[in-house]
Amino acid sequence: xxxxxxxxxxxxxxxxxxxxxxxxxxxxxxxxxxxxxxxxxxxxxxxxxxxxxxxxxxxxxxxxxxxxxxxxxxxxxxxxxxxxxxxxxxxxxxxxxxxxxxxxxxxxxxxxxxxxxxxxxxxxxxxxxxxxxxxxxxxxxxxxxxxxxxxxxxxxxxxxxxxxxxxxxxxxxxxxxxxxxxxxxxxxxxxxxxxxxxxxxxxxxxxxxxxxxxxxxxxxxxxxxxxxxxxxxxxxxxxxxxxxxxxxxxxxxxxxxxxxxxxxxxxxxxxxxxxxxxxxxxxxxxxxxxxxxxxxxxxxxxxxxxxxxxxxxxxxxxxxxxxxxxxxxxxxxxxxxxxxxxxxxxxxxxxxxxxxxxxxxxxxxxxxxxxxxxxxxxxxxxxxxxxxxxxxxxxxxxxxxxxxxxxxxxxxxxxxxxxxxxxxxxxxxxxxxx
Amino acid sequence: xxxxxxxxxxxxxxxxxxxxxxxxxxxxxxxxxxxxxxxxxxxxxxxxxxxxxxxxxxxxxxxxxxxxxxxxxxxxxxxxxxxxxxxxxxxxxxxxxxxxxxxxxxxxxxxxxxxxxxxxxxxxxxxxxxxxxxxxxxxxxxxxxxxxxx
Numbered sequence: 001x002x003x004x005x006x007x008x009x010x011x012x013x014x015x016x017x018x019x020x021x022x023x024x025x026x027x028x029x030x031x032x033x034x035x036x037x038x039x040x041x042x043x044x045x046x047x048x049x050x051x052x053x054x055x056x057x058x059x060x061x062x063x064x065x066x067x068x069x070x071x072x073x074x075x076x077x078x079x080x081x082x083x084x085x086x087x088x089x090x091x092x093x094x095x096x097x098x099x100x101x102x103x104x105x106x107x108x109x110x111x112x113x114x115x116x117x118x119x120x121x122x123x124x125x126x127x128x129x130x131x132x133x134x135x136x137x138x139x140x141x142x143x144x145x146x147x148x149x150x151x152x153x154x155x156x157x158x159x160x161x162x163x164x165x166x167x168x169x170x171x172x173x174x175x176x177x178x179x180x181x182x183x184x185x186x187x188x189x190x191x192x193x194x195x196x197x198x199x200x201x202x203x204x205x206x207x208x209x210x211x212x213x214x215x216x217x218x219x220x221x222x223x224x225x226x227x228x229x230x231x232x233x234x235x236x237x238x239x240x241x242x243x244x245x246x247x248x249x250x251x252x253x254x255x256x257x258x259x260x261x262x263x264x265x266x267x268x269x270x271x272x273x274x275x276x277x278x279x280x281x282x283x284x285x286x287x288x289x290x291x292x293x294x295x296x297x298x299x300x301x302x303x304x305x306x307x308x309x310x311x312x313x314x315x316x317x318x319x320x321x322x323x324x325x326x327x328x329x330x331x332x333x334x335x336x337x338x339x340x341x342x343x344x345x346x347x348x349x350x351x352x353x354x355x356x357x358x359x360x361x362x363x364x365x366x367x368x369x370x371x372x373x374x375x376x377x378x379x380x381x382x383x384x385x386x387x388x389x390x391x392x393x394x395x396x397x398x399x400x401x402x403x404x405x406x407x408x409x410x411x412x413x414x415x416x417x418x419x420x421x422x423x424x425x426x427x428x429x430x431x432x433x434x
Numbered sequence: 435x436x437x438x439x440x441x442x443x444x445x446x447x448x449x450x451x452x453x454x455x456x457x458x459x460x461x462x463x464x465x466x467x468x469x470x471x472x473x474x475x476x477x478x479x480x481x482x483x484x485x486x487x488x489x490x491x492x493x494x495x496x497x498x499x500x501x502x503x504x505x506x507x508x509x510x511x512x513x514x515x516x517x518x519x520x521x522x523x524x525x526x527x528x529x530x531x532x533x534x535x536x537x538x539x540x541x542x543x544x545x546x547x548x549x550x551x552x553x554x555x556x557x558x559x560x561x562x563x564x565x566x567x568x569x570x571x572x573x574x575x576x577x578x579x580x581x582x583x584x
Binding site: 044063066067110114125126127130131134137138140141144145148158159160 | 446447448474475476477478479480481483484532535536539540559560
């Protein structure tokens with residue numbers, strides 16, 4: 001019997017933040033196996049935190065990802081505050097949103113311009129793209145810098161911000177300091193609109209998936225730090241119920257845990273999910289431009305996530321400007337914490353999607369057990385589903401083009417696999433047996 | 435006073451030998467004055483490109499893997515780096531070499547740059563470098579001081 005086995009193995013994915021791998025096996029024209037794997041450092045950090053004081057969690061977990069340290073800090077402080085029965089309100093709460101705005105701008109712009117746009121424009125990398133589209137890259141770099149400035153000012157440092165603590169901040173900025181951010185944010189608002197128009201002109205593979213979108217939802221605002229966990233298929237739970245409705249499973253060949261909704265399966269977190277579940281909470285101008293460039297209030301094509309990132313960037317800029325405009329310096333940079341034994345849950349919306357933390361604490365505030373569920377682990381099954389659909393439609397493509405398309409599909413999720421070391425090794429193998 | 439040189443240490447403090455570049459910058463804090471700007475980087479490309487613009491002379495320090503003995507100190511100029519350097523030789527290679535290329539393309543590196551590489555071997559999660567790499571860090575500090583006075 002003749003058997004044609006075609007394998008595509010990408011051991012290390014380029015333009016993915018961290019390390020990832022993809023394996024595809026096609027036997028006699030039939031897809032036999034699709035696997036997307038990540039090396040997941042949260043496991044190390046979960047163990048590392050056991051026995052340490054609650055107050056160290058924001059700084060330790062921020063090390064997990066160089067691109068989204070704020071998300072890790074936010075989910076951890078909210079979990080601790082939940083456990084201690086404290087809530088941070090008023091201007092301190094607004095400052096947390098502002099810090100998150102900065103991170104969304106940084107992360108979304110980095111991904112759109114340097115990692116994802118080259119896919120759509122047919123360039124191997126941002127460097128190749130810059131040779132022909134210098135103005136586009138320069139637009140992206142300036143926009144990104146506006147986000148960097150917000151994180152540096154509110155977060156207290158350029159990388160791995162250190163100003164966040166359980167209960168608030170170590171130091172809060174003055175009104176005058178925040179106002180220095182305004183001119184560049186105002187320029188950025190126009191630049192974001194230009195960006196949305198630019199990326200919506202790309203051509204998109206015609207792929208639509210019947211996703212179960214999951215994100216936080218808050219009655220009054222587009223979600224960053226607070227809300228219930230909802231889905232477009234009826235889920236509506238408190239953050240503290242995460243483990244009752246979601247399941248993390250070990251999968252062979254990976255040290256990462258795959259998440260699924262109990263009794264249902266794969267789900268999708270990230271910009272497309274937030275957008276679909278919170279469209280009406282976007283600013284009017286963000287809604288208008290989204291509809292103008294052809295997005296519906298719900299977008300099911302994962303390749304169009306690049307446009308939604310643009311829309312969320314615009315939202316983050318406008319929200320930052322609103323917070324700065326309404327800012328009044330708080331009397332104290334943090335609220336008091338009443339340490340006692342307990343269990344804390346926190347979820348916030350990292351640029352890549354919902355990030356859940358859970359901590360068990362002793363009576364003196366030591367961490368007994370930590371659970372961290374990053375967005376990429378939650379998207380892992382959905383990414384594999386997408387790869388399957390793309391493969392089925394494109395099997396006739398030669399290996400090189402097919403690999404490109406599959407990598408692009410993975411990059412739709414901007415998978416953040418940790419701020420790791422960055423080796424690159426690509427290996428495509430085609431096997432024919434007779 | 436505008437700094438005349440910027441030294442950028444690239445790495446991850448929590449991936450053992452990967453922190454070599456940052457360790458060099460940490461030590462330089464006691465060796466150089468305000469005329470030298472010291473920057474810690476996690477390899478994120480846009481902030482690196484910003485750092486290129488801080489001074490006329492740009493020196494970057496990073497852990498590298500070329501197959502040499504751990505702790506070996508290498509010196510590359512930007513013209514020796516791209517394309518020819520190949521894959522898997524710097525711990526932040528994908529972004530690092532591309533970022534240097536991007537910086538040059540955008541006119542941010544008019545005088546080029548020098549990369550001081552420290553051969554590394556252990557990239558596991560955790561703090562603390564291997565002893566050979568710690569020795570390499572000392573040699574790299576001297577190499578950077580040499581570059582600055584050249």
